[in-house]
Amino acid sequence: MSSRLFASRRERWLAKRIPPARQVRLDQRRIFILPTREGLLFGVALLVMLLAAINYQNSLAYGLTFLLLSLGLITILHTWRNLAGLQLAAGEAPPVFAGEQACFRVRLQSSGRAHSGIALGWPPAALQRLDVAADGSGEVELFLPAGQRGWLRAPRLRVESRFPLGLLVAWSWVDLDLAALVYPRPVSGELPPAGGVGEDDDEPGSAAQRSGVDDFQGLRPWQSGDSRRRLHWKAWSRGQGLLVKDFTELHSHDLWLDFDSLGGDREARLSLLCHWVVHLTAHGQPFGLRLPGVSRPPALGGAQRDLCLRDLALFGLPAAAQGRQP
Amino acid sequence: MKKTPLPIPRISLLWLLVAQVLVILPHLFHLPVWIGGLWLVCATWRIQVFRQRTNYPGGLTKAFMLIAAAAGVYASRGSLMGLDAGVALLVSTFLLKLVELKTRRDALVLVFLGFFTVLTSYLFDDGLPAALYSLLPVTALLAALIGLQQSGLSDKPWPTLRLAGSLLLQAVPLMLVLFVLFPRLGPLWSVPMPGTGGSRGLAESMTPGDIAELSQSSALAFRASFAGPIPPRRDLYWRALTFEQFDGRRWSQLDEMTRSRPDWRPEGPSLSYSIVMQASGQPWLFALDTATTDLEHTRQMGDFRLQRRRPVDQSLLYSVTSWPQARREVQGSPRLDVALQLPDHGNPRARQWAAELKARHGGDPQGLVDDLLGHFAREEYYYTLKPPLAGEDTVDHFLFDTRRGFCAHYAGAMTFVLRAAGIPARVVAGYQGGEVNPAGNYVQVNQFDAHAWVEYWLPGHGWISADPTFQVAPTRIEQGLQQALPAEDTFLADAPLSPLRYRHVEWLNQLRLSWDNLNYTWQRKVLGYQGAEQLKLLESWFGNVDPARIGMILLACLGLLFGGLALVLLKPWKRPHDPLLRQYRRFERLLARQGVRRGAGEGPLAFAERAALALPGQAAEIRAFAQRFAHQRYADAAADPAALRRLLGRLRRQLPWRPWWRTGNASAGVRGG
Amino acid sequence: MRTQLESCLAAVNQVLLGKDRQVRLALACLLARGHLLLEDLPGMGKTTLSHALARVLGLSYQRIQFTSDLLPGDILGTSVFNRDNGQFIFHPGPIFAELVLADEINRATPKSQSALLEAMEERQVTIEGATRPLPEPFFVIATQNPVSQGGTFALPESQLDRFLMRISLGYPARAAEKALLLGEARRDLLPRLEPVLDHAALARIQAEVPGIHASEAVIDYVLRLVEATRSQPAFALGLSPRGSLALLAAARAWAMLAGRDYVIPEDVQAVLPAVAGHRLRDAADPAGHGGGALVQWLLREVTPF
Known part of the structure; x- marks a missing residue:
């Protein structure tokens, strides 16, 4: 209870100090620094060495102890500097299906100096490490499990560096406004036959399409696998090479994926629709999608697939969860 | 969630292996030989593990290796306690840890162990070369530590080392401040000291051969710096201890009689000087007669020597004030009878001669002493490092038969005769003379300067020193041993390479003296920088030295250095923006003060156009600036921030002055889409 | 000319x-x-x-x-x-x-x-x-x-x-x-x-x-615009590399029409609606013609500096 209270207060404090932004430059207000466990161990070792120096009254032992202590002190600057000035920018986060790992790209850009051993991630998961060359940039892919459909908002990202000695850790919590669209988990299943075409009869375009028989479209060069019966022998006899008569197959009716025609609860229906969107796109079959309040006319291709999956992902979610509109 | 242990990057492992060699190298001089073999085994094993030719050792193997190492230490040191055995154990652990080096945490432990092992090497050798050398293992250990943090992608070891070196360099100023200002405490508890192969230098008892043996050693005994001019060489009789008991062959000291405080009065001018003595393994210090010191746990003993409570196990710096003309125990002492002790039998000829002398001089003991000394000068006595072997009655044999001997022979014989004649006398052992180093204006005394002379007591005068050797070989006293033995060629005969043998080669001698001076400065200024010396220095700098004040000064110095380093490292004046953009930001701030703000997505000319509409009076200047800015930034033109600054200045003069805190209110009306 | x-x-x-x-x-x-x-x-x-x-x-x-x-x-x-x-x-x-x-x-x-x-x-x-x-x-x-x-x-x-x-x-x-x-x-x-x-x-x-000078500053601006379309969640489809090339080419032509031999951010902004509008997809617009609002957002929020 109290820890949750603390967490929420910390979150609010952080939000004020490091507000969410797609691009963040780490500066002194955003970097925190503390000794690591190794640093504490180093302190204990220094104490033992100091005791030895005192008891043996040995100036060199004092010298070595102080040298290491000074190193520990200046490491504060180096560790801090290793993080300061680093620019983080949110990159693409391609959509994923629920149950998969969402991948967030984060770009790190150096302005001026090199940044070594930068680690990013969401504890307690292991952090990803990379180096950024001076005036260079680097990119990391961070993964979060995508639990349910909708927008997956990544929590605050921990950026830390223990370079150079590992005795101190400088870190920051940045909110890069990372979000990935999570499509429903595809679940295969049977689609009800002839997903409702009826109400489209009055549209002029559909008649033209439905009357479709095999229309001669033109000639194209022969490729292996083409039927011999379609060879354009006349052209061949004229010495124009092997040409094939190309016919286009217009679909007698469009395939509609209709939410209302399915049974089961909402998520199960969405999962099934999701499966079919993927499946039909993979098999090159045009389709339309109809959800309560949303209608996508039949089409084919990656864009259609993406749009339909997006509709499925966000269907029925409150507006706030549909992602921020620019 | 359990984190998988991070593997050790290649570069880190490489530097760890290098560091290990560097760390144990100075220890090999005093550690058992098998440690080297252990290192070879461990390093080979670890490299094979890295090349995936073999596996990490199992728990049993590890336990066996540990026990074997401990047994080895016990076998070669006879104990597991004590500093020697402790360090041997530490180094063994440091080596064995390498084999089970798996995770970064293991490596970290190894690095810290390494630092500690470097520290222990200082207990055995704290000279300047050793100190400089120890920077190598420290740098390598640091490189290993840095390598642990690098993300395994880099495969070049040198940048890591360079970084380690630069970190060390940056740490040096802070280290110096800490070294000078950090308060030195006395030892918190007693710790075992390195047993450096027994005591060196003068021993608790003496046969004549002992000093002859010391004369073959070119090792350093101590160095002394005088506050005033250095007294002439012939006056430099450095007392170490006295021998009061003679058993016919051997002179030795009497324990019980040295405890009580002697009675003496300072008289005449005094000499102030400081001495840095090498570890001797013995408690007595060296000083000119009659000496006092304020060194802790040190007192003047009954025979006027200075003695510390504990043996001198490390080089020691102390300051002394001496009164050469002081009168000592004029009133007599209850122990004078000890100074008359002789064995019951032996050396009949010497006794008889003493009786003759006594009869001749009767009530004039000083005359007797003068006669005795004159005897050595008059008769055919020779000073040699190779006296013939002594017979049964050593004194008789020397005085009447061979007449060849070393300082110990002369001092022993004279004391014997004086005692036999009823004059209290004793042998004083110490060093005589020393080499004046002109570079550093100090006297350096080596073991071959060991000497023995005589002290006798006369009523009304107290103790008086006399040196029979001076009668025989005045060059020994006035110039030194080497000059006293020109024909014999026995000086440092066992050490043909010792630079001391080549003092006649001018440049070599100069080199040796400078190097020696450097070492002495090192010893005095660095190694001797302990409690009293620190206080003295701080007092001369800051006057009053109460701990709070020193603490403040320490913190202030650290803060200053830290801040300076921060400035150098972070370069806050170096903005990431280019100069053109900086001028443009100023332009924006200037207009924002007038209530015209640029929208996030607004281009420079579009904004200028809007600002010109809002501020028609300054439209020309605004446009001129924006045009020039756009031209410099976007056309292929040379950047000229100065021109922009001029245009900006012109605009600023045109604008009505408005303070920066009154900027917000006017903006709402003008802010465009 | x-x-x-x-x-x-x-x-x-x-x-x-x-x-x-x-x-x-x-x-x-x-x-x-x-x-x-x-x-x-x-x-x-x-x-x-x-x-x-x-x-x-x-x-x-x-x-x-x-x-x-x-x-x-x-x-x-x-x-x-x-x-x-x-x-x-x-x-x-x-x-x-x-x-x-x-x-x-x-x-x-x-x-x-x-x-x-x-x-x-x-x-x-x-x-x-x-x-x-x-x-x-x-x-x-x-x-x-x-x-x-x-x-x-x-x-x-x-x-x-x-x-x-x-x-x-x-x-x-x-x-x-x-x-x-x-x-x-x-x-x-x-x-x-x-x-x-x-x-x-x-x-x-x-x-x-193609000879109209596009300085690094302008190219950075184009990159920022393109990156925004690829990283912002509201953009269903980001601009392709062909899209960014088109944007720069159009901005160059626009600068030429304005009589300049170099591109300024305003040139990019002038052509952005025409060049990017049909290449962007906003999920909120089912017809897929809704690049307009997104372009306006880009113009408003992506800073030319």
Whole structure:
């Protein structure tokens, strides 16, 4: 209870100090620094060495102890500097299906100096490490499990560096406004036959399409696998090479994926629709999608697939969860 | 969630292996030989593990290796306690840890162990070369530590080392401040000291051969710096201890009689000087007669020597004030009878001669002493490092038969005769003379300067020193041993390479003296920088030295250095923006003060156009600036921030002055889409 | 050169009143060797614009009315057997003109659409195995009717990407419309338009467009814009690399029209709606035409510095 209270207060404090932004430059207000466990161990070792120096009254032992202590002190600057000035920018986060790992790209850009051993991630998961060359940039892919459909908002990202000695850790919590669209988990299943075409009869375009028989479209060069019966022998006899008569197959009716025609609860229906969107796109079959309040006319291709999956992902979610509109 | 242990990057492992060699190298001089073999085994094993030719050792193997190492230490040191055995154990652990080096945490432990092992090497050798050398293992250990943090992608070891070196360099100023200002405490508890192969230098008892043996050693005994001019060489009789008991062959000291405080009065001018003595393994210090010191746990003993409570196990710096003309125990002492002790039998000829002398001089003991000394000068006595072997009655044999001997022979014989004649006398052992180093204006005394002379007591005068050797070989006293033995060629005969043998080669001698001076400065200024010396220095700098004040000064110095380093490292004046953009930001701030703000997505000319509409009076200047800015930034033109600054200045003069805190209110009306 | 371009614009503006900006964009599109998609209701002057451009620039002009039964051969041309000499003779289609107006392109089947679009991209056509180059310059203005969706085949993204710009003329301003009503029929003015440029001059100007200096600062701005479209969650589809190239090319042409030999952020901003609007997809807009709001967001939020 109290820890949750603390967490929420910390979150609010952080939000004020490091507000969410797609691009963040780490500066002194955003970097925190503390000794690591190794640093504490180093302190204990220094104490033992100091005791030895005192008891043996040995100036060199004092010298070595102080040298290491000074190193520990200046490491504060180096560790801090290793993080300061680093620019983080949110990159693409391609959509994923629920149950998969969402991948967030984060770009790190150096302005001026090199940044070594930068680690990013969401504890307690292991952090990803990379180096950024001076005036260079680097990119990391961070993964979060995508639990349910909708927008997956990544929590605050921990950026830390223990370079150079590992005795101190400088870190920051940045909110890069990372979000990935999570499509429903595809679940295969049977689609009800002839997903409702009826109400489209009055549209002029559909008649033209439905009357479709095999229309001669033109000639194209022969490729292996083409039927011999379609060879354009006349052209061949004229010495124009092997040409094939190309016919286009217009679909007698469009395939509609209709939410209302399915049974089961909402998520199960969405999962099934999701499966079919993927499946039909993979098999090159045009389709339309109809959800309560949303209608996508039949089409084919990656864009259609993406749009339909997006509709499925966000269907029925409150507006706030549909992602921020620019 | 359990984190998988991070593997050790290649570069880190490489530097760890290098560091290990560097760390144990100075220890090999005093550690058992098998440690080297252990290192070879461990390093080979670890490299094979890295090349995936073999596996990490199992728990049993590890336990066996540990026990074997401990047994080895016990076998070669006879104990597991004590500093020697402790360090041997530490180094063994440091080596064995390498084999089970798996995770970064293991490596970290190894690095810290390494630092500690470097520290222990200082207990055995704290000279300047050793100190400089120890920077190598420290740098390598640091490189290993840095390598642990690098993300395994880099495969070049040198940048890591360079970084380690630069970190060390940056740490040096802070280290110096800490070294000078950090308060030195006395030892918190007693710790075992390195047993450096027994005591060196003068021993608790003496046969004549002992000093002859010391004369073959070119090792350093101590160095002394005088506050005033250095007294002439012939006056430099450095007392170490006295021998009061003679058993016919051997002179030795009497324990019980040295405890009580002697009675003496300072008289005449005094000499102030400081001495840095090498570890001797013995408690007595060296000083000119009659000496006092304020060194802790040190007192003047009954025979006027200075003695510390504990043996001198490390080089020691102390300051002394001496009164050469002081009168000592004029009133007599209850122990004078000890100074008359002789064995019951032996050396009949010497006794008889003493009786003759006594009869001749009767009530004039000083005359007797003068006669005795004159005897050595008059008769055919020779000073040699190779006296013939002594017979049964050593004194008789020397005085009447061979007449060849070393300082110990002369001092022993004279004391014997004086005692036999009823004059209290004793042998004083110490060093005589020393080499004046002109570079550093100090006297350096080596073991071959060991000497023995005589002290006798006369009523009304107290103790008086006399040196029979001076009668025989005045060059020994006035110039030194080497000059006293020109024909014999026995000086440092066992050490043909010792630079001391080549003092006649001018440049070599100069080199040796400078190097020696450097070492002495090192010893005095660095190694001797302990409690009293620190206080003295701080007092001369800051006057009053109460701990709070020193603490403040320490913190202030650290803060200053830290801040300076921060400035150098972070370069806050170096903005990431280019100069053109900086001028443009100023332009924006200037207009924002007038209530015209640029929208996030607004281009420079579009904004200028809007600002010109809002501020028609300054439209020309605004446009001129924006045009020039756009031209410099976007056309292929040379950047000229100065021109922009001029245009900006012109605009600023045109604008009505408005303070920066009154900027917000006017903006709402003008802010465009 | 600048005066030539200015007089071109002035001439077209005589015919098409109050559409200065669109005319300028169309000319910039042509100078950048891109193709233009006009999206508008009928009667807004799409044909007039294209015809006027063709005349002013001295280009040969062809119009293809796209219908659902239009076949690729109708666009590209066909080989016809000549009985007299027993040879096949190629009859070039209407695409073999320098400025082609593809009217209502979304009425044709995807097959015919792609025949046109592939020709646009490759600037040559392959008919019955023989490859024939299209004239140089070659400029396609395609029009699309956004309202009537019945029986149409909306251009897929991949095809939309081939148009450098998409603009819509929109209703004329009141004053312009009044002048329109008062004056003589604008179409009658068309034949009287005199060519301002010849082929050589046009080629020279087109060759100069890539030489317009785009500084690193401007390229950074373009990159920021492109990155925003790829990383912001509201963008269903980001700009492709072809899109960013198009943006820079169009900005260069726009800078040239403004008489500058370097690109400033305002140039990029001026062409951004036309270049990026049809390449962006906002999920909130089911028709997929809603790049407008996203472009406005980009203009507002992505800083040029």
